[in-house]
Amino acid sequence: MAAASTTAVSSLISIEQYLNTDYRPDVDYVDGYIEERNLGEFDHGDLQLEIGTLLRIRQKEWAIRVVTETRMRVSPTRVRIPDVCVIEAGRKREPVILHPPLLCIEVLSPRDSLKAMRKRSQDYLDMGVPQIWIFDPSTRTAHICTSSRMTGHTDGILKLPGTQVELSVTEVFATLDA
Template identity: 30%
Template sequence: MATAFTPTKLITVDEFQNLEFDEPVELVRGEIVEMTRPGARHGKLCLRIGSALETWSTQSGRYEAIGNDSGVITSRHPDTVRGPDVLVIRKEKLPDQKVPVGWLTVPPDLCVEVLSPHDQWPLVLDKTAEYLAAGVVEVWLVDPDEQAVHVYRADMAPRIVRGNDLLATETLLPGFSISSSQLFAGI
């Protein structure tokens, strides 16, 4: 479960990037929020999704797949820095078409969040809405308990992918697909 530290003043992105933490944290509307370290199942799913998206993005040559809670600035004043488990961004959106050393200042095309047992749906849906409001085109909420992927876009109703359904979006990720059953095999 995430725990918020209430500072005497709101923290900015610049201040946040100079702080060091022992546990994973995010900056949410100027407040530092400690995240619970996820378990092995979470890590396995992140690796599987990240590997599939990395293989696809390398073959496409036009996208970058990035993982490991890399920071994305989703809002300013007050500032928010989120760390999606996996993200995909078109190279043309990146400075010099290269992955920056620091946090992304432009919205990715796709953010993937793998749910952990301690995650609370209202907070996860708030984060999803935040990603979409920041300009992320699509958000995947991967639910290992339900063995389903909840797909959210600002321009359409949410959909759920499960079983042999394909997780594919030709307009967003041309040529990428993976079935829900492949994604959750052995999980």
């Protein structure tokens, strides 16, 4: 998905106005401003779907629920839309996610930077999300972000502590070779 560019608006809009407006494609809301998300390119979509599929086929076994591109209110003045979101199974459905999920996953688009994605990830961490996974199709690297550090992985298994959730980095990126 993406870090984003701020779209100029003639005036600030309220969170209520944002939440009651349909945007196509959907956009983030940051402190009164709309931020466009970089998406729509093949590798981004392919990787996002692969990650969602690999997690979703195990959701009953792992007691999780997997959703994509769902608005998440990370603070009173910010709404972000992660590419993939993992929440506890059985948790009450929220039209806009208000409670921290177990995991947020982002896929970089060619116009995204890891630095900008780190800023976006900080919003998730500040909300209480314990980990963010960022997949970069161009370098075939998966980054794990926590409140204390970011580590990159080109192979191995990403594991979400305290859960059974895990993904093989090699398996995820294999879809780009298909």
